[in-house]
Amino acid sequence: MTPTDRPSERTDREAVLDRLADTIELTHDRIAASDPDTAAEQKLQIKWIRTLGYLSGQYRKLLNDEDLDEMAAEIDLLQADDGGPQ
Numbered sequence: 001m002t003p004t005d006r007p008s009e010r011t012d013r014e015a016v017l018d019r020l021a022d023t024i025e026l027t028h029d030r031i032a033a034s035d036p037d038t039a040a041e042q043k044l045q046i047k048w049i050r051t052l053g054y055l056s057g058q059y060r061k062l063l064n065d066e067d068l069d070e071m072a073a074e075i076d077l078l079q080a081d082d083g084g085p086q
Contacts, residue, residue: 024059
């Protein structure tokens with residue numbers, strides 16, 4: 001049974017996406033709330049901004065992977081309906 005056959009159960013990817021979304025939101029809030037006064041605080045804020053960019057990129061990659069998996073499943077269904085690859 002594939003994850004698409006179990007709509008009520010969360011997949012690992014969905015759990016990771018949820019965790020990433022939460023972490024992205026928390027990181028964004030932390031950046032927005034900060035007002036760095038010193039060079040050290042500014043360096044730390046830059047690190048948080050880089051972290052936010054990295055997390056956002058990973059989130060986007062997972063979404064793209066999910067789209068590709070869905071397209072592959074649709075192709076499999078179409079080939080099964082058509083009698084297989086030709």
